[in-house]
Amino acid sequence: MSTDTTPQPAFLRIHQFAGLKPGPRLLVSAAVHGNEVCGVAAIRRVIDALDSGALRLNCGTVSFIPIVNPLAHQLGRREGDRNLNRNLRPPVVPQDFEDRIATQLCRWLAEHEVLLDLHSFQGQGKPFAMLGPRDNRGELEPFAHARSEGLLAACVGTERIVEGWLSTYALGLQRRAARAGDGSRRTALQQDPHYGVGTTEYMRSRGGYGITLECGQHQDPDAPEFAYKAILRTLVLLGMADADVVEPRPATPPELLQLYEVVDREHEGDRFERAWASFDPVAKGQLIGTRFDGTPVLAPDDGRIVFPAAQGQPGAEWFYLARASSRQVG
Template sequence: MADTPIHDTLRIHSFASTEPGPRLIVLGGVHGNETCGTVGIERAVAELDSGALTLLRGQLTLVPVANPLARRLMQREGERNLNRSFRPSAAPADYEARITNLLCPLLDRHEVLLDLHSFQSAGEAFAMIGPRDNAGMLEPFARAAEEGRLALHIGTPRVVEGWLDIYAAGLAQRAGGAPADDAALAFGWGTNEYMRSRGGYGVTLECGQHADPAAPDVAHAAIHSALRLLGMVAGEAVAPPQPALLRLVSVTDRDDDDDQFVREWATFDPVAKGEPIAVRADGRVLHAERDGFVIFPNTEAQPGAEWFYFAVESDRRL
């Protein structure tokens, strides 16, 4: 944490039609080294400013860089991960908490969120959605159909569900099986979890690998797709074929700098039951417990941090 507060200004572009309609907010640069969302948003802002794109109804807010400090550093985090513990705090203890206090009121004024990201490993773009409708304690939700429809229209070949469930399971795993308390679970909250807690819904779009030259195009196209789906701009919203839907079922932390993958994995690489995935520093081999897919393999993970996720095919349809 910095010894003195870092002062910053968020650049926020807001557009409001005289016709009532949906309220959509689009975030880019929640992580500083993920630039594709920023580029996609800047293109959309230029189109709106020039008149090439017209907002016909509703309200649209675009935030190109949600974490200015992390962007200046061109790294994932400024002082910590902005996409954790994402809720207001009366006494913000770090830079990201102060930024969260600015972003939360923005999200409160909207009902739909599109959060644009990219990832470290190779792999195709995909969308992440929240839980199915439920009245449980972890993440009660009643807008799964709308959220799934948004993910479907974004048009990625894959959609992934199960983030908060697997985050809670990961906490229990680290605690030797003990269930996580509310404060620990709240650390798993990101922008979408906050949006759902406020009665809205949201989709995270992982636009591809950080340096993929096509990733900004994916981000830009997704903004247009969301606006068409919500009837906020002209054009027909055409749903592509059903994507492959996967469910996260486990997360594995890196314990030591000498923990190594058995090969260079890409997100969505399939693995068969029993296939080796990684080797611990002490020589223990980590095998796939069932047929599935490696998600977010991170060769740069620090000890104690998430190293890779594992997903299986889901029976859900959007």
């Protein structure tokens, strides 16, 4: 692995504030991907406010993990040995650094009721929230807290909310399973049925709920401020802080979209037709990109492109497609 000569961090730093009155158990995390740092600054700012008394915790317990993946953060990149936010579960026998982090992280997720996981993205675009499934008793992601999770997604202040992650990812996994692997651990993980499970999915599997909040492009100077306000709005929503600590969310209701397709990058020569940004509109039949062998990649329907990764690794996600959702939140 490329990190063999890099001294690996030996601990996970966690900050916890326990109110003197009972209340919700909230976990706020950042830098699950090491180069997504807006949440790191936001969490440190909230911790300073709690320490100084500028922010009062009225009830409950709030825990902060400002740097979930310290190895990737130390290296200034998305991953250490692998993507921590895929196939997240306590390992039977840890095989890499992310496995060792998962051993601790999964325990902390299970001990909390609500998760706010702060991220940023590669392409240009505005912040958005990722919402889990509607209440269901299915096998893929059974869930019973859709209303509470919808309120959380609606409170943080984004213009868009996106649902359908795990069900869409499952379709991609089925196609990956049909491809021959190269015998590497990375390929084995990418074809594992659990590979779509990250922090929020694991949280739901343990009886809690939470959202992934994409706070803006990695280097967007406004992203740390957005993340900071999102933390405060979450505390207010849960009754853990007074309403006057942050201005209310924008009055305009967010747009709701549903993911319905994921397309992998199959070769380093696969290229986009143009520089796409998340939520750029695409029309049915429009050319999105071209495969290494010249095969065109066309939009199967009208909608939006999400998470375009021009430099994505072969075998991993290249882009997602979304369309309007009928869901109501908030």
